[in-house]
Amino acid sequence: MVVEFQTNVQAHQNGQQEPIVNDFALMVATKNGSGSQTSNEVLIRSLFRMGIPVSGKNLFPSNIKGLPTWYTIRASKDGYIARRATTEIAVTMNESTAAEDIQNLPPGGVCIIPQEWKWGHSREDIVYYEIPVKETIAASNIPSDFRDRIANMVYVGVCAQLFGIPMDIVRQALLDTFGGKEKPAQMNFGVVERAFNWAAENLVKSDPYRFEPLNLTAGKILITGNEAAALGSLFGGMTVAAWYPITPSTSVIDAVLDYKHIRRDPETGKETVAVIQAEDELAAAGMIIGAGWAGARAMTATSGPGISLMAEFAGLAYFAEIPCVIWDITRMGPSTGLPTRTSQGDLLFIHFLSHGDTKHVVLLPDSVAECFEFGWRAFDLADQLQTPIFVMSDLDLGMNLWMSEPFTYPTEPIKQGKTLNKEQLEAFIAEHGEWYRYKDYDGDGVAYRTVPGTDHPRAAYFTRGTGHNEKATYSERGDDWVNNLGRLRKKLETARKLIPQPVVDYDASKPIGIISYGSNDPAVKEARDLLAAEGIQTNYLRIRALPLTQDVIDFALNHQRVYVIENNFDGQMHQILRMEIPQDTRHMISLALGDTLPMTAQWILAQITRLEQQPVQEK
């Protein structure tokens, strides 16, 4: 952090106001239920329209109205979109947290606060702007019902004036936000403009922060990971989604409901996607397993507690070899934990989910683009491997707005895997003189399946979670059991080849490696630049799926020192790496944050510089 704020601090200290342009963060503190999300979205969309790389983080409570909420908007001319621990500007609209919010401002920071609070200027080293929220609303003649819900537009106008967002841009952003609806956009804009003008007349700009147009967002989109996941699933041919509401996964299914019309049957115009709200997560899991068994592409989305409830069914799908897709939008656990805080804490549990010898494939998207890609790819993998595929996203990736290149739609045709229709079954039997459901004909551990409805006298087989032989008949014979588990292990080896391979940036000359995964990516990338600036050169491998592949292990071994960066408390990926690497791994250090917030470059920077200075020992 020191590193990063020197400039501002100096700027402030020697009184000279050399401007800070498109490289600072603004935080809005409100109470939830006040609808501030809309105002914040307008601000984000405005900057996005100005061509400034931007990212937003919504820190909201597990509650419906009245508890503290913080929304951080970061503008970065360098295109950094990770969370930043410190924000230079605080719009404090929540009296109960104002004191602490102001305390957290760095020297040279800015505080925008309602006049009516008559808040004392407790700090010398920051700039205060007091704004007339109530007045402005009262003045703008809008129906009383709407005054309350529109109040937050005041700070939008003030910020626009202070930091330089053109009014026409805000107008556009308002229309974006209200889906083109003129009337509400108009009503809100009225308030924004009034505040904008008030600020022009009454405020003396005395801070260095400025937004200026760039063209770095052209052609890009702003979307949440959960929407991307839903779209990806629909493009992947999903026809059944079963779910039970749980934060932060609910918006995945909300998006499926919003977009499922794109899958209407062109001829009949009939819906082809069934969305079932189950009575709980056990039922949701059972439903997608039933659907997957019957030949549909079926998905559920949940979070930690739901994953725990799906444990028994996960084992059934694994052992009976039924394709289906389970999204875990992780939140902070154990137990109910913090439903509105982010974490990567389910990794280890998912990988080994269910009793007995089980090991699952887990995909780890790092961005909204990968949420989309893994959305459809997961179904291909599920069919190719005839097993449940888990996709672990998280609250930060899933619920926040992210800037992204437009999604590249699947070009390859859907991969059905080894599913035999009537004719194929006929041909198969002709060739092999037999067809046994669980026999490994190809030596890859994946057998051939049929689905119900296949009009062939020999198509049927008996699916069960109990011990079975190649012919899918019940067997208590030890040799049958061992043979079957041996094949499942082989299948896992096949999985290592099919799953998304790690993304590696490697240069033999660099002695330090960073391993990470998922939504940590932006923070890691930014941290690498900061480290480089400090003279610490690093390689980087991003794991995109479990089970681990050889490349990961080689990378871990080919460095003097490796930092495994993740956002849980126990360093779960670090533990999995240890499991899979028999060699000495004392040089592989776990950097596990797990402080309920998204990963930051500053934290990584601080950790690694510290550890690189002192002689390394086991953490």
Added chain:
Amino acid sequence: MVVEFQTNVQAHQNGQQEPIVNDFALMVATKNGSGSQTSNEVLIRSLFRMGIPVSGKNLFPSNIKGLPTWYTIRASKDGYIARRATTEIAVTMNESTAAEDIQNLPPGGVCIIPQEWKWGHSREDIVYYEIPVKETIAASNIPSDFRDRIANMVYVGVCAQLFGIPMDIVRQALLDTFGGKEKPAQMNFGVVERAFNWAAENLVKSDPYRFEPLNLTAGKILITGNEAAALGSLFGGMTVAAWYPITPSTSVIDAVLDYKHIRRDPETGKETVAVIQAEDELAAAGMIIGAGWAGARAMTATSGPGISLMAEFAGLAYFAEIPCVIWDITRMGPSTGLPTRTSQGDLLFIHFLSHGDTKHVVLLPDSVAECFEFGWRAFDLADQLQTPIFVMSDLDLGMNLWMSEPFTYPTEPIKQGKTLNKEQLEAFIAEHGEWYRYKDYDGDGVAYRTVPGTDHPRAAYFTRGTGHNEKATYSERGDDWVNNLGRLRKKLETARKLIPQPVVDYDASKPIGIISYGSNDPAVKEARDLLAAEGIQTNYLRIRALPLTQDVIDFALNHQRVYVIENNFDGQMHQILRMEIPQDTRHMISLALGDTLPMTAQWILAQITRLEQQPVQEK
């Protein structure tokens, strides 16, 4: 195996019949539902009464009547009680498996088979005795209703004659088996005696196998692990048991029902132990958590599928810090798997049970004696650590009869842990000026709790699975979260000190170490003798609980080669060891059986000799 049967084989080959005394195994093949378990128990109890170390393994199907069942009885003058892969004597009472049963006999083996089948003598190298089962029953005049259920007594009589079990001993054993009831014992004995005499007159003993009285069982008891667990729990002061039936754990609760009278209130004579049959395992877990929270010592017993269903509640108990005890009598999984076959396959899953950052204490009893000891100790640990304690036994240990020294009853008073009653709370507040439920006053990560009903205005606190601070109030603050999880980690360190420490047999001169746990112990011990005979000296460490302690890690590092022996498919303890050992562990080799049957010394012997011959590489 080679090793072991040479003697018999030679004996047979050079035709000379040097007797084999008290060192062979007998297998009875029947259909389940025929009641043969009683006859087999009579045989075992007879040998036990003769003073011969004996062990029995019941291999039964997941079915009620008509499917193959095998019961093996091993007599060992050297006191080996592990399962033996091969049995010299086969009593084949199940026509559908007879062919295979006979095939599996070693050269020099014995086959006892019903006359009426007119079974051909397919093998030259074994001895056949054909016995008149139907006739014998018909001849002995007993009511028709009883003929069928008594038929199996015929082979008891024949075996007694052939291998030398005195009739008065059988009589006693019958009384033991029928709990002293004269009439049924009498009726059965009639048949046994008749068969005994028939064999004397009609069979020519032409095999070398003999039982002869010893005095190696004096003062010992015969009991199953599940009964021992129930007794231990009752001695541990359990007052609430909630359960849902599932093989092979059902007999734990059956035994609680049988023995709970020993806990009747001496004054009132009232029952003090409540046993609730829940509607499923989720409910069973919820009930013991509620009971533990309210101050009772509460336990449930289940198996794999039940553990999966308890995942969410396990996380709640862990995070809300509620003492309770969960027995997992493991069976073969994944999924429903093989409910009547043994395995140690739940280890990894239990250790990390539930989403988020969780890690549980798991006790690993190796014998009926430890089932009893851990039965009560688990409650002390649960109270001392305020966390759920898992005890992982298995089908083999739980459901088979084991010979054991009489149990040593807990001498220390019950350890309540840091539970404050009214007076103690008063004193505590007097001393500290406060009492916060989740504050770490002692630096061991364990806080002080109160239970409902404590008549003190400040005794109450709010228990939740959501994020909380030291005062047990809801908190979404990152620092509160990190602080709390940090304490839970510290608690785990405290656990390492309190849990049962490993049993080690170490001699610095030996380059090879064996690590194992649970019911593998008898096989490992026998294997070490066999290995020693082969000139392979080994050290042995038996893990008795998770999390792992430093001793285990040191042991693993202090050998040229370490074999981790366990009865699951994936080598789960080996994986856990890897996780906890950062150093090079390529010398630590996983020997994971997982073939649905109990561990044998022969398998260990074969694996280790093979690996010690060839240059070792990663398995």
Added chain:
Amino acid sequence: MPNALGLERTDYKGSPSTLCPGCGHDSISNQIISMAYDLNLPMHRVIKLSGIGCSSKTPAYFLGRSHAFNAVHGRMPSVATGATIANNDLITIAVSGDGDTGSIGLGQYKHLIRRNVPMVYIIENNGVYGLTKGQFSATADEGQKLKYYGLNELPALDLCLEAIIGGATFVARSFSGDAKQVQTLLKAAVSHRGTAVLDIISPCVTFNNAPDSNKSYPYGKEHEIPLHEYDFIPVGYVQEREEITADYEEGQTIQVEMHDGSIIRLKKLDKGHDPRNRHQAITVLEEAQRDQLFLTGLLYYEE
């Protein structure tokens, strides 16, 4: 004689049963076979789903050419829901037990019914957990005694009443030994468009053994007495039994003796009962509950 699809009745069989001789469940499997044969069901369009239990094993014993899914204990309704919704061309036959449906599965059972997903849902109801050797299930009669588990002090759940209250559109009860009635109801159920609940009393010949049951039959008791003092049952011993059958008329009430001498009373609904009247269905079931008898027949349906 081949049916319209040119299939013999034997073509509709499955693999040989491994249940106890005389188990009521096997009789039900036989009726499913006959129903499918009579109705010319195309087996490739039929799916068979079940939970875990002796009853749930039975899909292996009928319609060998249909896909089957033996899922997990008590949660089959969700699996059946998913499969049926995935391909609405399928004919779904779900088989469960009273433990599977009434104890662990009660929640899923009720929600399945609420969704009214089209399928035949058969409960093979014996009041005990057969496969785990005879614990009480949620449908065990209050006051019943079992050799090992003693007295049941909890009221029995009536799964038909539960279904009707929960919004079921087809609810019937029968007795496994009443081939004719089971047949008829199965055929009606298959043609119903919605969840068709069939609660079939199906005695467990092995574990429903209550020699001193408070409902036991005088004669039964007496003729046991002489041998009583000898009486012993070897561990795990299961006696060979004859299937219990019952053939009786509409409106008639009969007493059926169980193998342990205890009895149950069955009353067959007659023309007087209008199955489209929800209120009447509820009322007669309540009365039957009070009179400790089982009403058999089509209790309720809604087009």
Added chain:
Amino acid sequence: MPNALGLERTDYKGSPSTLCPGCGHDSISNQIISMAYDLNLPMHRVIKLSGIGCSSKTPAYFLGRSHAFNAVHGRMPSVATGATIANNDLITIAVSGDGDTGSIGLGQYKHLIRRNVPMVYIIENNGVYGLTKGQFSATADEGQKLKYYGLNELPALDLCLEAIIGGATFVARSFSGDAKQVQTLLKAAVSHRGTAVLDIISPCVTFNNAPDSNKSYPYGKEHEIPLHEYDFIPVGYVQEREEITADYEEGQTIQVEMHDGSIIRLKKLDKGHDPRNRHQAITVLEEAQRDQLFLTGLLYYEE
């Protein structure tokens, strides 16, 4: 004025509520406070248990000196069962929601009732999942529409009817805004020896918002029209609301307008109803279901 234990009513309070202003749940918490104060309940002997949901948060808002356990979603009944059985000296107050009890928790709810474990079991029933922002629960009215989740095509579960059929020994229904009635019923429930079910209709002022609900109130609709075209709701915006109250006589039927203009109809049972008559209780509940109104009062109990 201190009660017999020398405690003021304020001593029976908990921490301040964090629910939406006007939420029916808060009214219920207030009645629990008054009840405990009036009956001189010793707080150290009271335990409060709940699942997960807005409703399940409320134990934090009353009886601050009693031990409380906010367990997991839908499985609180088992936790309450264990705690109550562990120490039968305790007075158990269980609070749940319609999703917590009727959706995920239906199985445990029914089995709790079957065991008749002594406790007051309160369902704060708003027909939606409040805490997860307004999905339909299993008690949502058939045909109801919600802004986001559209039309509910499934029949509503009647948790009182479910309780009675399941063997409950005390079943009552009320409305959160009817302080007097909630009071009376709470007091009766606490003194009942067995599971006392209180299903309290408790409107969600935030998510039970169906401007075009098919049950909506003419007047309500009209006076909305003028602003309709402007109408917008910022993401996550929650309007300040007044608590909805209802004071009416036995036998009377009233219409209560919800904040979104839709209405519900309440009918208060009168002397004519004999709560010891199980059959009558079932019948009146069925009729009420047909007439789309909620019967309030003590529906059924059994000494």
